[in-house]
Amino acid sequence: MALTVQKYGGSSVANAERIKSVARRIAAAKDKGDRVVVVVSAMGDTTDELIELAYQISENPDNRELDVLLSTGEVVSSTLLAMALHHMGYPAISLSGAQAGIKTDSAYSRARIQGIESRRVIKELEKGNIVIVAGFQGISEEMDITTLGRGGSDTTAVALAASLGAGMCQIYTNVDGVYTVDPYLIPEARQLLEIGYEEMLEMASYGAKVLHPRAVELGELFNVPILVASSFTDSPGTLIHGGVSMEVRNKARSIAYDLDVAKITVVGIPDRPGIAAAIFQPLAVAGISIDTIVQNASINNITDLTFTVAKSQLGNAMEVIKPIADSIGARECASDSKLGKVSVIGTGMQNTPGYAASMFEALSEKGINIQLITTSEIRITCIIEEARVEDAIRALHRVFELDIAK
Amino acid sequence: MALTVQKYGGSSVANAERIKSVARRIAAAKDKGDRVVVVVSAMGDTTDELIELAYQISENPDNRELDVLLSTGEVVSSTLLAMALHHMGYPAISLSGAQAGIKTDSAYSRARIQGIESRRVIKELEKGNIVIVAGFQGISEEMDITTLGRGGSDTTAVALAASLGAGMCQIYTNVDGVYTVDPYLIPEARQLLEIGYEEMLEMASYGAKVLHPRAVELGELFNVPILVASSFTDSPGTLIHGGVSMEVRNKARSIAYDLDVAKITVVGIPDRPGIAAAIFQPLAVAGISIDTIVQNASINNITDLTFTVAKSQLGNAMEVIKPIADSIGARECASDSKLGKVSVIGTGMQNTPGYAASMFEALSEKGINIQLITTSEIRITCIIEEARVEDAIRALHRVFELDIAK
Numbered sequence: 001m002a003l004t005v006q007k008y009g010g011s012s013v014a015n016a017e018r019i020k021s022v023a024r025r026i027a028a029a030k031d032k033g034d035r036v037v038v039v040v041s042a043m044g045d046t047t048d049e050l051i052e053l054a055y056q057i058s059e060n061p062d063n064r065e066l067d068v069l070l071s072t073g074e075v076v077s078s079t080l081l082a083m084a085l086h087h088m089g090y091p092a093i094s095l096s097g098a099q100a101g102i103k104t105d106s107a108y109s110r111a112r113i114q115g116i117e118s119r120r121v122i123k124e125l126e127k128g129n130i131v132i133v134a135g136f137q138g139i140s141e142e143m144d145i146t147t148l149g150r151g152g153s154d155t156t157a158v159a160l161a162a163s164l165g166a167g168m169c170q171i172y173t174n175v176d177g178v179y180t181v182d183p184y185l186i187p188e189a190r191q192l193l194e195i196g197y198e199e200m201l202e203m204a205s206y207g208a209k210v211l212h213p214r215a216v217e218l219g220e221l222f223n224v225p226i227l228v229a230s231s232f233t234d235s236p237g238t239l240i241h242g243g244v245s246m247e248v249r250n251k252a253r254s255i256a257y258d259l260d261v262a263k264i265t266v267v268g269i270p271d272r273p274g275i276a277a278a279i280f281q282p283l284a285v286a287g288i289s290i291d292t293i294v295q296n297a298s299i300n301n302i303t304d305l306t307f308t309v310a311k312s313q314l315g316n317a318m319e320v321i322k323p324i325a326d327s328i329g330a331r332e333c334a335s336d337s338k339l340g341k342v343s344v345i346g347t348g349m350q351n352t353p354g355y356a357a358s359m360f361e362a363l364s365e366k367g368i369n370i371q372l373i374t375t376s377e378i379r380i381t382c383i384i385e386e387a388r389v390e391d392a393i394r395a396l397h398r399v400f401e402l403d404i405a406k
Numbered sequence: 407m408a409l410t411v412q413k414y415g416g417s418s419v420a421n422a423e424r425i426k427s428v429a430r431r432i433a434a435a436k437d438k439g440d441r442v443v444v445v446v447s448a449m450g451d452t453t454d455e456l457i458e459l460a461y462q463i464s465e466n467p468d469n470r471e472l473d474v475l476l477s478t479g480e481v482v483s484s485t486l487l488a489m490a491l492h493h494m495g496y497p498a499i500s501l502s503g504a505q506a507g508i509k510t511d512s513a514y515s516r517a518r519i520q521g522i523e524s525r526r527v528i529k530e531l532e533k534g535n536i537v538i539v540a541g542f543q544g545i546s547e548e549m550d551i552t553t554l555g556r557g558g559s560d561t562t563a564v565a566l567a568a569s570l571g572a573g574m575c576q577i578y579t580n581v582d583g584v585y586t587v588d589p590y591l592i593p594e595a596r597q598l599l600e601i602g603y604e605e606m607l608e609m610a611s612y613g614a615k616v617l618h619p620r621a622v623e624l625g626e627l628f629n630v631p632i633l634v635a636s637s638f639t640d641s642p643g644t645l646i647h648g649g650v651s652m653e654v655r656n657k658a659r660s661i662a663y664d665l666d667v668a669k670i671t672v673v674g675i676p677d678r679p680g681i682a683a684a685i686f687q688p689l690a691v692a693g694i695s696i697d698t699i700v701q702n703a704s705i706n707n708i709t710d711l712t713f714t715v716a717k718s719q720l721g722n723a724m725e726v727i728k729p730i731a732d733s734i735g736a737r738e739c740a741s742d743s744k745l746g747k748v749s750v751i752g753t754g755m756q757n758t759p760g761y762a763a764s765m766f767e768a769l770s771e772k773g774i775n776i777q778l779i780t781t782s783e784i785r786i787t788c789i790i791e792e793a794r795v796e797d798a799i800r801a802l803h804r805v806f807e808l809d810i811a812k
Binding site: 016019020050053054056057058060061062064065066068069072075076079080082083084086087093094096099143 | 422425426456459460462463464466467468470471472474475478481482484485486488489490492493499500502505549
């Protein structure tokens with residue numbers, strides 16, 4: 001019998017009515033004769049509310065306790081979903097991450113799944129139960145509850161699909177699927193029916209919020225196709241998989257953006273070995289995530305180093321970086337917190353000249369100044385003024401003909 | 407080193423400020439050098455809110471799922487309390503009922519503790535941690551989460567105190583201790599500094615809400631003294647223990663009452679063996695709890711049977727009882743839903759004549775009609791009109807001189 005793994009996000013289970021509606025979708029899958037495993041996020045804003053509660057107690061809540069606290073959100077929604085299925089006459093059982101055998105390391109708040117001991121899930125499936133697994137959480141070797149951090153429930157779902165040998169992982173969310181660009185911003189945005197893992201990974205990493213890059217990576221690693229679709233409509237969604245046809249791949253596919261970009265430039269650094277480590281090691285110790293790093297070509301053994309951080313971390317980063325800049329003899333530290341990031345993504349760009357030039361030209365025509373450029377084989381990213389990001393997206397969407405189905 | 411077990415109720419941890427205040431009390435106990443185990447209830451109305459959520463999903467929520475759902479309330483408060491202690495610089499760890507080794511049977515929503523596997527608690531105490539245990543919950547042999555039902559967190563605390571060999575179990579709540587009668591009703595109510603297990607058990611069973619009878623029974627069984635005190639003040643509280651002096655015991659000690667009383671009388675029953683079973687067996691099957699049962703002396707082999715139920719169960723009980731009354735040839739079924747129950751309690755009443763007479767006389771002087779009478783060795787209970795309960799309490803409190811410290 002086929003096995004279906006579905007995941008429902010927080011907005012899909014935000015209240016009793018929506019939970020009942022999700023239960024009807026699950027029941028429909030079960031009616032097809034499938035064995036069904038469902039991963040569920042916490043209801044609506046529950047996680048944020050629990051975090052707020054923790055911060056009312058302490059500005060620096062203990063990591064272990066915070067993970068136990070947050071894990072209750074998914075336990076609540078999973079039990080309610082199981083109740084809704086019972087109410088409809090479908091046998092169902094909720095399992096916590098620990099009961100479902102999600103084994104993780106002990107890195108609280110950002111634990112990594114080390115393996116899945118799926119005995120209990122299989123036992124419940126064999127009894128005929130629909131198994132509802134609380135997402136976002138696992139259990140460490142010391143039998144303590146951990147949470148997986150951002151994108152945790154998506155990751156739980158893909159990991160379960162991989163471990164149970166499901167043919168697909170269905171991620172139900174509040175959007176219809178993956179678009180060429182944010183449809184709230186650009187009405188001409190077009191939904192993609194399929195997309196490759198790598199493209200999706202770049203999109204997710206560079207600002208598209210529909211699916212977390214961790215889940216995409218896991219899907220690619222275990223070759224689990226991931227369907228992203230709406231839990232509110234019956235639209236077909238977007239299938240993320242490895243078998244995307246060459247024809248479809250042969251072009252720019254989408255535009256991602258991110259408005260949470262601040263830049264720090266350390267100006268006039270003596271260019272000698274060990275400088276990069278001297279700068280980035282203390283930032284890592286301070287828990288500051290660095291995004292893009294660009295180092296200019298050295299002139300007279302003097303170089304500039306620029307990197308970007310989230311806006312909320314700019315203050316901390318500057319505090320860490322200033323004394324270091326002084327100690328290594330840099331001339332100054334400059335920062336800019338009003339930046340954004342625009343990326344054009346597509347495996348079709350690989351080995352195909354002209355995409356970068358077209359992108360730069362399109363921005364130039366709109367009078368948009370490019371501050372930093374970074375690229376991967378299937379992505380070109382420009383960091384520009386935050387206020388011009390929307391103009392840039394609009395221009396690029398048109399130039400690369402993303403509004404036209406091909 | 408001495409071991410202290412404390413329990414804090416839902417109103418004591420209803421918000422972040424109160425949780426911090428409770429943490430300060432716990433820290434003070436720890437400062438005395440004691441090893442400290444704390445049992446905590448869910449914050450404020452959390453449990454009621456979760457129940458409401460479940461009933462929005464289904465009018466008959468699955469028992470197993472409901473227990474998992476409700477157990478999250480105590481997990482939340484226990485993690486927040488641990489965070490508050492961390493914030494004050496005290497090492498602390500929260501444990502779920504399962505992690506604390508509270509082993510129960512599988513009777514969801516009213517599980518009984520079968521034993522405590524206290525290895526983890528002891529390990530954490532030996533590490534120097536204050537151990538915060540989520541109350542009201544345990545784990546069945548099948549590794550499923552259970553809840554203990556009413557009075558669950560009190561029961562967890564006393565059971566832990568017994569199993570860990572603590573000298574006392576301290577129950578902190580929103581009242582100063584045990585009173586001669588409800589102080590909200592009778593301003594002359596006097597706080598008792600100590601009281602015996604049996605008296606407390608009768609009081610708890612007959613309407614005093616300060617402590618659940620299960621916890622008192624467990625305290626008596628394992629000879630664990632229980633201190634009931636306020637978490638908001640520094641009043642000394644009331645010690646429930648087995649060593650209460652004869653002098654103190656030698657009188658009526660307190661008055662309990664309960665306004666949730668409805669009465670059913672089956673009139674004109676042929677008095678033959680098996681009749682009581684024929685009536686009460688179906689009520690038990692329907693899940694209706696019977697409180698007092700009184701059968702009148704049989705006249706001409708015809709008898710009347712009267713029993714009381716909670717008001718909310720009267721409708722159900724009448725539906726069950728009417729066809730049975732017909733089938734056994736009873737004349738009629740009458741019910742009255744506007745009743746209350748008043749009890750005078752005290753070990754001093756044992757083997758001492760005159761208490762019952764004084765009680766009946768006091769009620770008679772006030773023109774209060776007694777509908778039913780039941781007694782134990784240390785308690786006399788009268789069921790009377792609900793509207794007269796307050797008058798009755800007032801009169802009895804005075805007649806038995808409960809307002810005067812002796």
